[in-house]
Amino acid sequence: MKNIVLITGATSGIGLGCARKFAQNGDRLILTARNAQRLGEIAEELKAQGVEVLTLVFDVRDRAAATEAIQNLPNDWQEIDVLINNAGLALGLEPEYEGSVEDWETMIDTNIKGLLTMTRLIVPGMVQRDRGHVINIGSVAGDAAYAGGNVYCATKSAVKAISDGLRIDVAHSAVRVTNLKPGLVETNFSNIRFHGDTDRAATVYKGIKPLCGDDIADVALYVANAPAHVQIAEVLILATHQANGTVIVRK
Numbered sequence: 001m002k003n004i005v006l007i008t009g010a011t012s013g014i015g016l017g018c019a020r021k022f023a024q025n026g027d028r029l030i031l032t033a034r035n036a037q038r039l040g041e042i043a044e045e046l047k048a049q050g051v052e053v054l055t056l057v058f059d060v061r062d063r064a065a066a067t068e069a070i071q072n073l074p075n076d077w078q079e080i081d082v083l084i085n086n087a088g089l090a091l092g093l094e095p096e097y098e099g100s101v102e103d104w105e106t107m108i109d110t111n112i113k114g115l116l117t118m119t120r121l122i123v124p125g126m127v128q129r130d131r132g133h134v135i136n137i138g139s140v141a142g143d144a145a146y147a148g149g150n151v152y153c154a155t156k157s158a159v160k161a162i163s164d165g166l167r168i169d170v171a172h173s174a175v176r177v178t179n180l181k182p183g184l185v186e187t188n189f190s191n192i193r194f195h196g197d198t199d200r201a202a203t204v205y206k207g208i209k210p211l212c213g214d215d216i217a218d219v220a221l222y223v224a225n226a227p228a229h230v231q232i233a234e235v236l237i238l239a240t241h242q243a244n245g246t247v248i249v250r251k
């Protein structure tokens with residue numbers, strides 16, 4: 001049976017990987033992002049392959065816009081089966097006592113509050129229908145802080161607690177909750193973290209073959225399609241030469 005899959009932050013990285021992977025699976029996609037033009041291009045690419053795609057342009061930080069978009073979904077798009085809370089970012093790698101307050105707020109508003117907004121809007125319908133799956137994109141960064149990670153790591157620790165809490169609160173229903181925790185994934189993640197300093201971003205992946213968005217999408221597709229009685233609660237996905245958030249062997 002085709003699922004309706006809503007992916008936030010669908011224009012790049014893990015979100016785009018998930019869009020393409022679930023499209024190949026024959027699912028119907030609701031893709032959300034801030035960049036209307038890029039979102040439209042991706043929708044055209046997928047529609048040309050025969051995939052049903054609905055695009056919603058909003059910023060997950062804008063609760064009013066998110067609410068309006070979800071509450072006004074066309075009738076045949078309302079029963080969302082899979083919510084992939086992917087929109088998120090890291091900004092800066094400064095010591096906590098020197099960090100940018102604006103960067104902290106952007107991370108907290110997107111990674112925590114945006115994820116909560118989408119969850120609050122979509123999960124009630126899942127519980128009511130006794131069917132659904134929330135896949136939150138957490139991070140190895142949520143397992144333990146690393147140098148300069150401070151607030152970013154805290155947001156991903158929050159994603160773990162929010163996932164664990166939701167799993168408890170929906171345990172009476174057939175709704176499943178997964179926290180996917182990637183390690184080094186080569187996307188525009190580091191470029192954004194370093195505010196467009198591509199040379200510095202490249203050093204993050206130097207001497208190690210990192211994961212790519214598709215690697216994470218493979219796992220997301222697997223967990224969403226596991227047998228109905230199987231709830232994959234959490235998955236830590238690392239590059240082969242990465243052991244945790246701080247131990248990376250570069251060759």
Ligand code: 8X3
Binds near residue numbers: 141
């Ligand atoms: C992304 C992984 O290790 O760069 O969340 O924080 S890491």
